[in-house]
Amino acid sequence: MAHVTIKGLHKHFGAVHVVKGIDLAIADGEFAVLVGPSGCGKSTLLRTIAGLETANEGTIEIGGKVVNDMRPRDRDVAMVFQDYALYPHMTVAENIGFGLRARNFPKPEIETRVKRAARMLNIEQFLERLPRQLSGGQRQRVAIGRAIVRNPQIFLFDEPLSNLDAQLRDEMRSEIKRLHQELGATMIYVTHDQIEAMTLADRIVLMNAGQIEQSGSPLELYERPRTRFVAGFLGSPKINFIRATLAESGVVFTDGQTLRLPQSAINRYKNHLGKAVVFGIRPQHIDRAGDGRTASITSRIDLVQPTGARTYVTFAIGQEPVMAELDAHDAGKPGDELKVAFDLDHFILIEPESGNVLGNGS
Numbered sequence: 216m217a218h219v220t221i222k223g224l225h226k227h228f229g230a231v232h233v234v235k236g237i238d239l240a241i242a243d244g245e246f247a248v249l250v251g252p253s254g255c256g257k258s259t260l261l262r263t264i265a266g267l268e269t270a271n272e273g274t275i276e277i278g279g280k281v282v283n284d285m286r287p288r289d290r291d292v293a294m295v296f297q298d299y300a301l302y303p304h305m306t307v308a309e310n311i312g313f314g315l316r317a318r319n320f321p322k323p324e325i326e327t328r329v330k331r332a333a334r335m336l337n338i339e340q341f342l343e344r345l346p347r348q349l350s351g352g353q354r355q356r357v358a359i360g361r362a363i364v365r366n367p368q369i370f371l372f373d374e375p376l377s378n379l380d381a382q383l384r385d386e387m388r389s390e391i392k393r394l395h396q397e398l399g400a401t402m403i404y405v406t407h408d409q410i411e412a413m414t415l416a417d418r419i420v421l422m423n424a425g426q427i428e429q430s431g432s433p434l435e436l437y438e439r440p441r442t443r444f445v446a447g448f449l450g451s452p453k454i455n456f457i458r459a460t461l462a463e464s465g466v467v468f469t470d471g472q473t474l475r476l477p478q479s480a481i482n483r484y485k486n487h488l489g490k491a492v493v494f495g496i497r498p499q500h501i502d503r504a505g506d507g508r509t510a511s512i513t514s515r516i517d518l519v520q521p522t523g524a525r526t527y528v529t530f531a532i533g534q535e536p537v538m539a540e541l542d543a544h545d546a547g548k549p550g551d552e553l554k555v556a557f558d559l560d561h562f563i564l565i566e567p568e569s570g571n572v573l574g575n576g577s
Contacts (some may be wrong), residue, residue: 217278217368217401218243219264224273226259233259234361235425237273241403241418246395248404250412251422257405258373260422264403265294265371278368293362294371297378299354301346307333308342311360325364332360335394352383356390363398372404376411388414409449413437420503421445428429438561446495446563452527455501455537457494461487461564466494469533474557484564484573492573493565496557498527501539504556511556516549528553 226234234256241247249257262268263544264275266287274281293493301310303524311332312325320328325519333339336356346354355375362370372391376384392415395402404410406412412419413433419446429436429445442447446454461484465475474494481488504511517536518529527540530553539555547553564573 218245219277219369219403220274220276221264222262222274222276222451224227224263224275225271226256226262226263226268227271233425234263235341237359237386237427239420239427239430241401244399244401245509246402246404246415246417247420248406248412248418249418249420249422250406250409251428253407255422256425257407257422260471260569261294261373261403261405261442264369265292266290267294268472290369291367292369292371293365293367294373295355295358295362295375297374299346299358299378301354301357306345307338307349307357307360308344310346310357311364314361314365328364328366329360329551332363335363335397336360350383350396351379352387355379355387359391359394369571370400370402372402374406375404375499376406376408384411410451413449421448439469440563441572443493443565443572446565446572450497450538452498453540454495454497456565457496457532457535457537458567459492459494461490461492465486465546466492466564468494469535473534474512480559487566487573491567493567495563495565495572497561498538501537501541501555502558503541504554511554512553513554516547516551516553519546519549521546530555 221237221239224234224237225420226549237260238368249260251257259268261413263270266282266285270283277290277292302313305313308329312329315325315328330339333518336359338353338356341353346357349357365449376387381386388411404415418430419433419436421428421436423444429441437446437449443456447456457468459468463481465473468540469472512532514530514532516528523544524543525540526543528541528546529536531537565571566573
């Protein structure tokens with residue numbers, strides 16, 4: 216296995232600047248997930264690492280060797296695509312071993328590697344079947360098996376689960392995570408799904424408009440986002456953003472209600488007193504206010520969305536919708552008065568113009 220180092224990488228498609236000066240180091244054995252909205256440049260970055268696209272500027276190193284001028288087949292990487300790209304006339308075993316046969320590996324070694332990969336992916340019983348006789352999840356396992364048998368330096372995944380239904384995606388996420396733990400391989404995985412990113416990654420690289428917005432562990436990005444974009448992209452249901460003004464008494468919302476903050480928080484943000492801010496808090500950090508809770512806001516329930524043990528309740532602060540995740544038996548019904556308390560160990564304040572997080576409330 217090997218580490219990957221990218222320095223000053225730019226990629227243009229005509230006049231469109233898709234990747235804008237990426238600097239990124241991925242450690243040997245790390246599972247890095249490139250995530251972001253459609254068009255942010257994540258797939259282009261992955262394809263450039265693979266050699267399927269040519270960088271306009273910058274360098275790509277794999278295992279300490281600059282590979283910019285190498286052909287894709289010489290970079291010793293294996294790529295798994297969204298499209299399974301299996302040969303319909305070949306059996307599962309023949310599909311998995313195709314790359315080894317193309318490289319003239321001895322037949323006994325091909326058989327050994329194919330059986331090992333099939334065993335790891337729990338598809339041994341399908342080795343003599345054709346792709347049309349498999350489910351979508353089984354076909355994706357075959358595509359991954361074709362990558363495993365090569366023992367590449369780097370595994371590259373380009374949205375491999377997008378064609379699967381929700382249940383199969385959950386199953387395949389677990390399989391890929393287990394596979395990484397078993398192989399200890401360097402893996403770079405592209406997705407637009409923040410749930411995939413959070414569950415799979417050792418490190419998330421969140422991209423926006425061709426640049427890296429923030430990079431770090433899933434919990435680091437979730438709990439300590441640097442920008443409004445990062446805070447809003449990660450987490451389900453999404454974080455609430457509420458316009459307010461920071462005062463000596465706390466956060467004053469546009470409807471005049473004040474959320475009192477601890478003095479330590481006021482001191483931390485003292486340079487922003489009297490200024491407009493955006494107050495960010497996640498639905499799971501809002502609860503019904505109990506007796507003696509001073510950090511509370513009163514509103515009325517607009518919408519109730521049960522999900523089982525928990526219920527999402529939407530209400531308004533000023534003119535802005537806010538969602539709380541409440542116990543199902545605590546939810547109430549539309550039109551009911553709702554008094555909510557905020558967990559002030561978990562909030563952020565954002566500078567409205569720049570979108571930068573001023574700090575978090577822990």
